[in-house]
Amino acid sequence: MVLALGRGVWSEWLKRRRSLTTALVLGSACFVPAIIFLSRFRRIDALPGIYGNPRFWDTLWVQSWESMALMILPMAIMLTVTLITQIEDTNNAWKQVHATPQPLSAVYAAKLVVILVLIGALILAFTAAIYLSAVLPAAIFAHVETPAGPFPIARFLRRDVAFFIDVLPIVSLQFLLALRFRTFLTPLAIGMAMWILSIGTMGWTYKYLIPYSYAGIDYLIVEYKRPMALPAMPAVIAAGCFLVFTVTGYVLYARREDKS
Amino acid sequence: MAAIETESLTHHFGEQAVLRDVNLLVPDGAIYGFLGPNGAGKTTTLKLLLGLLRRQRGAIRIFGKPLERERQEILRRIGSSIESPSIYGQLTAVENLEVWRRIIGCPRVRIPAVLESVGLADTGRKRARQFSLGMKQRLSIAVALLHEPSLLILDEPTNGLDPQGILEMRTLFERLNRERGTTILVSSHILSEIERLVTHVGVIHRGTLRFQGPLDSLRERQHASTYTAVDTGDNTRALEVARQLGLGGRIENGRVLLRALARDEAGRLTAALSANAVTIYEVSTVRTDLERIFFELVGAD
Numbered sequence: 001m002v003l004a005l006g007r008g009v010w011s012e013w014l015k016r017r018r019s020l021t022t023a024l025v026l027g028s029a030c031f032v033p034a035i036i037f038l039s040r041f042r043r044i045d046a047l048p049g050i051y052g053n054p055r056f057w058d059t060l061w062v063q064s065w066e067s068m069a070l071m072i073l074p075m076a077i078m079l080t081v082t083l084i085t086q087i088e089d090t091n092n093a094w095k096q097v098h099a100t101p102q103p104l105s106a107v108y109a110a111k112l113v114v115i116l117v118l119i120g121a122l123i124l125a126f127t128a129a130i131y132l133s134a135v136l137p138a139a140i141f142a143h144v145e146t147p148a149g150p151f152p153i154a155r156f157l158r159r160d161v162a163f164f165i166d167v168l169p170i171v172s173l174q175f176l177l178a179l180r181f182r183t184f185l186t187p188l189a190i191g192m193a194m195w196i197l198s199i200g201t202m203g204w205t206y207k208y209l210i211p212y213s214y215a216g217i218d219y220l221i222v223e224y225k226r227p228m229a230l231p232a233m234p235a236v237i238a239a240g241c242f243l244v245f246t247v248t249g250y251v252l253y254a255r256r257e258d259k260s
Numbered sequence: 261m262a263a264i265e266t267e268s269l270t271h272h273f274g275e276q277a278v279l280r281d282v283n284l285l286v287p288d289g290a291i292y293g294f295l296g297p298n299g300a301g302k303t304t305t306l307k308l309l310l311g312l313l314r315r316q317r318g319a320i321r322i323f324g325k326p327l328e329r330e331r332q333e334i335l336r337r338i339g340s341s342i343e344s345p346s347i348y349g350q351l352t353a354v355e356n357l358e359v360w361r362r363i364i365g366c367p368r369v370r371i372p373a374v375l376e377s378v379g380l381a382d383t384g385r386k387r388a389r390q391f392s393l394g395m396k397q398r399l400s401i402a403v404a405l406l407h408e409p410s411l412l413i414l415d416e417p418t419n420g421l422d423p424q425g426i427l428e429m430r431t432l433f434e435r436l437n438r439e440r441g442t443t444i445l446v447s448s449h450i451l452s453e454i455e456r457l458v459t460h461v462g463v464i465h466r467g468t469l470r471f472q473g474p475l476d477s478l479r480e481r482q483h484a485s486t487y488t489a490v491d492t493g494d495n496t497r498a499l500e501v502a503r504q505l506g507l508g509g510r511i512e513n514g515r516v517l518l519r520a521l522a523r524d525e526a527g528r529l530t531a532a533l534s535a536n537a538v539t540i541y542e543v544s545t546v547r548t549d550l551e552r553i554f555f556e557l558v559g560a561d
Contacts, residue, residue, distance in 0.1 A: 011362040018350040018387075087348065096346035096403065099310045100363050101336040260312040260342065 004102045008110025015087050016114065021080055025118055028076035029125035032067050033133035036060070040137040047137060047144045056134070056147045061156060062223045064130045069163065069219035070199065074212055077119060077170045078191040084115050085178035085187075095260035104254045112246070115171060123160045130156075159222070165235040166218045168242035169211035176249030205229070211245070214238040261324055263288045263411050263443040264309060269318035271304055271467075278304050279467045282318070286445050286460070291437050293458035293475075294447040297558055301467040302447040303343060306415050309445075310340055322411070336364075339404035340413040345396040346403070349389030353380050353399050356388055357406060366407040374402040377432055379425075393420030401429065405436075412436070412444045418453055430457050451554045465558035478553060486547045488526065490516040493539030501532050520545060 016022070040047060053059065088094045097107060131151055138146045170191070177187035191212075198213035202220075207213050208230050218234040220226045231237070264286035271279040279301045286292040296302050307313045309320060311331050320327040322334045348356055357371045375381045378398040383391070388399060397420045404412055412433075418426045434457065436442040448454045461478050463471040471478065491514070492498040498516050502509045505528060509518040521529065526543060533540055 007363050007365060011359050014355060014359050014362065015348055015351070017355065091346065091348045092344055093346035093348065095307070095310075095312050095342050096340075096360070098312055099335060099338070099340045099342070100360065101332045102363055103332065257314050258307075258312070260307050 004106035033129035172245035339409035345400035
C-alpha cells in the first residue's frame with residue numbers, strides 16, 4: 001500500500017504540470033501581501049513610523065491573515081481541490097486510472113496527498129510573501145528602516161500549522177464533492193454556498209457546526225483575541241471533521257458502481 | 261487455458277438489461293475480435309472485464325483467476341484502452357506515458373520503445389491536446405503497451421485512424437501476438453476492419469452472444485451460404501430443367517438461384533438449358549461476404 005501510494009503521488013504530481021494549480025497557489029499566496037506592499041506607496045511618509053513600531057510583525061500578520069483566513073484561503077482551496085480532482089474528468093482518464101494495478105485507497109489517498117501538499121505550500125508561500133511585503137519597502141526606500149524586531153518565524157509557522165488544520169474540512173468536503181459531481185461548477189457552487197453560510201453565521205452560537213468556518217473562528221480567537229464559546233479548539237473540531245469527511249468520501253468513491 | 265472466461269455474465273443499467281448470460285471465451289494466445297453494432301454491449305463487457313463496472317451477476321475469470329479476488333494481480337498483466345483515449349491534454353506524449361509508468365513501475369526505456377512502435381516518436385514537446393484523434397488513439401495504445409502486458413483489451417482501437425494507421429496497428433498487433441504471444445481482445449463494429457487480424461470471433465447483439473468461435477467456423481458459414489445464380493430468357497423452364505437434373509433451386513429477383521454448383525454440375529446445367537432452347541444470359545457464383553454473415557447474425561431477431 002505504501003509503495004502504491006508513493007507511486008500514485010509521484011504520478012499525480014506530474015499530472016498537475018502546466019495546469020492552473022501552480023498559478024492558483026502562487027497567486028492566492030501573493031494576493032494580500034502584494035496589496036499591502038502596494039499600499040505602502042500611498043503613505044511613504046508614514047512608513048518610518050510603521051516600520052519602527054515594535055509590534056510591526058504582529059500588526060502585519062493580523063492584517064494579512066484577515067482576508068486570507070476568511071475569504072482567499074477557502075476560495076483557493078475550493079478551486080485547487082476541484083482542479084486537481086477533475087483532471088481525470090477533463091481528460092476522460094478515470095477508466096484508465098482504475099484499470100491500473102493499484103488499490104482504490106491508493107488512488108484516493110494519492111490525490112488527497114497532492115492537494116494537501118499544495119495547500120501546505122500555499123500557506124507557506126503566503127508566509128514568505130508576508131515577509132517579502134515587509135522587507136521590500138525597506139529595501140526600496142532609503143528613509144525606511146528594516147522592520148523593528150526579528151521576523152517571528154517559529155511562532156508564525158505554528159500558526160500556519162493551526163490554519164492548515166483549520167481548513168482541512170474544506171479540503172476533504174470539497175474533495176468528496178469533486179469526486180461525486182463530474183462537473184466543475186457543482187462542487188464549486190456547493191462550496192461557495194457553504195463558505196457564504198460560514199461568513200453569515202460567524203455571530204451565531206453554533207457557528208462551529210459549519211465546516212468551512214474554522215479558519216475564521218481561529219483567526220478571530222487568536223489574532224483578534226475575541227472570546228468564543230466552543231466545545232473544543234477549532235483545530236480539534238476541524239481535525240475530527242476532516243477524518244469524518246475523508247472516510248465518508250472514500251466509502252462513496254469506492255462504492256461507485258461505474259468507475260469509468 | 262482461456263485468457264478470459266465469463267460465465268452467465270449479466271448486467272443491467274436500471275431496468276434495462278444490457279448483457280444477458282454472456283459466456284465469453286478468449287483462448288490464450290488468440291486475437292479475439294469482439295464484434296457488434298453500437299450499443300450491443302461490447303464496451304459494457306470490456307468494462308466488466310477490467311473491473312470498471314461492478315459485476316452484478318455471473319463470473320469473470322482472467323488467466324484462470326477470479327477477477328474480484330485477484331484484481332490487482334490480474335490488472336498488472338493487462339493493457340487496456342476503453343472508448344475514447346484517456347490522454348492528459350496539457351502533457352506531452354512522453355509525460356503522458358511517464359504518468360502511467362510511475363504507477364506501474366516499468367523501466368523508463370519502455371517509453372521511447374512504445375512511442376516508436378505506435379509511430380509517435382517525433383512528437384517532441386507538442387502537447388497532447390494538439391494531437392489529432394488518430395494520434396491520441398495511438399498514444400492510448402502506447403499506454404496499453406507500456407508494461408508489456410500478456411493481455412491487451414482494446415475497445416475500437418482503430419477509431420480515428422486513417423487507412424495507413426489501421427494497417428500499421430494491425431501489423432503491430434500481429435507482431436505482438438506472434439512474437440510475444442500476447443492475447444488480444446479487440447472490439448469493433450466493423451467486421452471488415454478486423455477480419456484480417458483476428459483468429460477468433462465473438463458476435464454480440466442486444467446483450468447476447470450470437471456467435472463465438474474460430475474465424476474459420478465463421479468462414480464455413482460463409483461457404484454454406486454461397487450459391488449459384490442463373491439469369492435466363494425463361495426462368496420457369498430453366499428451373500424445371502435444373503430440377504430434372506436434381507439441382508433443386510428457386511426463382512428470386514428474376515434469377516434462378518441454386519446451391520453452389522461444382523464445375524461439372526454447372527457444365528451439365530448450361531448444356532441442358534441450351535438443349536431445351538433456354539437462352540442463358542449469365543451464370544454466376546454469389547459469395548456471401550463475412551460482413552453479410554455478421555449482419556445476419558445481428559439481425560436475426
